[in-house]
Amino acid sequence: MHVDLRSDTVTRPTHGMRRAMADAEVGDDVFGDDPEVNRLQQAFAERCGFEASLWFPSGTQSNLAALMSHCQRGDEYVVGQDAHTYRYEGGGAAVLGSIQPQPLPNLPDGTLDLAAIAAAIKPDDPHFAITRLLALENTIGGRVLPAEYVQAALALARDHGLATHLDGARLFNAAIAQGRPIAALCAGFDSVSVCLSKGLGAPAGSLLLGSRELLGRARRARKMLGGGLRQVGILAAAGRYALAHHVDRLADDHARAARLAAGLSELGYTVTSAATNMVFIDAPDGFADYLLARGVAVVPGSRLRLVTHLDVDDSGIAYVLECAARFSSRII
Numbered sequence: 001m002h003v004d005l006r007s008d009t010v011t012r013p014t015h016g017m018r019r020a021m022a023d024a025e026v027g028d029d030v031f032g033d034d035p036e037v038n039r040l041q042q043a044f045a046e047r048c049g050f051e052a053s054l055w056f057p058s059g060t061q062s063n064l065a066a067l068m069s070h071c072q073r074g075d076e077y078v079v080g081q082d083a084h085t086y087r088y089e090g091g092g093a094a095v096l097g098s099i100q101p102q103p104l105p106n107l108p109d110g111t112l113d114l115a116a117i118a119a120a121i122k123p124d125d126p127h128f129a130i131t132r133l134l135a136l137e138n139t140i141g142g143r144v145l146p147a148e149y150v151q152a153a154l155a156l157a158r159d160h161g162l163a164t165h166l167d168g169a170r171l172f173n174a175a176i177a178q179g180r181p182i183a184a185l186c187a188g189f190d191s192v193s194v195c196l197s198k199g200l201g202a203p204a205g206s207l208l209l210g211s212r213e214l215l216g217r218a219r220r221a222r223k224m225l226g227g228g229l230r231q232v233g234i235l236a237a238a239g240r241y242a243l244a245h246h247v248d249r250l251a252d253d254h255a256r257a258a259r260l261a262a263g264l265s266e267l268g269y270t271v272t273s274a275a276t277n278m279v280f281i282d283a284p285d286g287f288a289d290y291l292l293a294r295g296v297a298v299v300p301g302s303r304l305r306l307v308t309h310l311d312v313d314d315s316g317i318a319y320v321l322e323c324a325a326r327f328s329s330r331i332i
């Protein structure tokens with residue numbers, strides 16, 4: 001048995017998705033000629049309540065293009081210390097965008113303290129970088145940002161004249177968990193980036209949502225960053241297939257993650273967080289290696305992140321719990 005819990009990025013395209021990719025009608029997307037890309041971008045913008053959307057090869061590039069579209073050289077963006085854009089994207093905003101991050105600690109629920117955000121916004125003074133943007137992330141570490149919190153943070157940003165960007169790599173997980181339409185979770189942000197390549201199961205692709213004017217700048221940044229692709233309808237077709245077939249089923253991933261968390265907890269493991277499709281546990285010594293040796297792929301560490309997705313079924317969860325039970329009866 002092989003169960004890969006490292007990430008929801010490991011999903012492979014299903015048979016139906018591969019068929020949609022093979023049949024995709026394509027053109028040169030740098031000329032704006034790819035019908036499949038255009039259909040995806042238009043449908044997604046409508047679904048999320050934005051004027052337009054733009055396809056990117058990765059979420060990292062989509063986030064970076066968004067930051068570069070909001071901020072000029074020497075501007076600053078306020079962001080969580082644990083946020084993907086700050087922590088896991090090679091420092092791209094600073095390196096390639098000349099944008100200074102102002103990181104703030106994420107509270108245990110993943111939010112940023114509103115008073116801390118307000119205090120981090122710099123007055124207009126030549127000593128300081130110009131604070132231009134607030135970036136939030138939803139879900140963050142699998143946790144869904146509370147709707148009231150998002151509204152309060154957006155209001156704070158508006159009051160201070162900041163633009164807002166949402167890294168919504170897993171925003172569909174948040175929408176399914178809250179039982180709200182995705183447009184409701186996007187409302188109020190100037191830009192939102194959503195991954196097709198995580199729980200939705202496409203092999204590649206993210207969409208950046210925003211106004212036509214903002215996305216015009218993002219398109220320029222995408223070209224500069226090497227992300228202008230040609231017959232990319234083959235990948236956009238996978239994205240359209242994912243949006244049609246793989247959104248509602250995220251609830252299954254969440255149910256399996258909850259079952260995994262409950263089972264591990266019953267066996268005496270310390271579950272530190274379990275939300276949407278992610279379970280975090282304090283791993284006893286040797287547990288990660290024990291799992292790896294039995295075909296359960298995890299990223300080794302003292303705090304294990306276990307992620308459910310399209311390619312993990314009920315029997316996979318049962319197998320992982322069986323391994324965990326064997327391990328705990330031997331050692332704990």
Ligand SMILES: *Cc1c(COP(=O)(O)O)cnc(C)c1O
Nearest residue numbers: 058059060061084137167169195
């Ligand atoms: C995965 C992810 C991204 C983008 O990742 P890519 O691998 O570049 O597509 C951005 N933000 C978050 C929160 C992510 O989980």
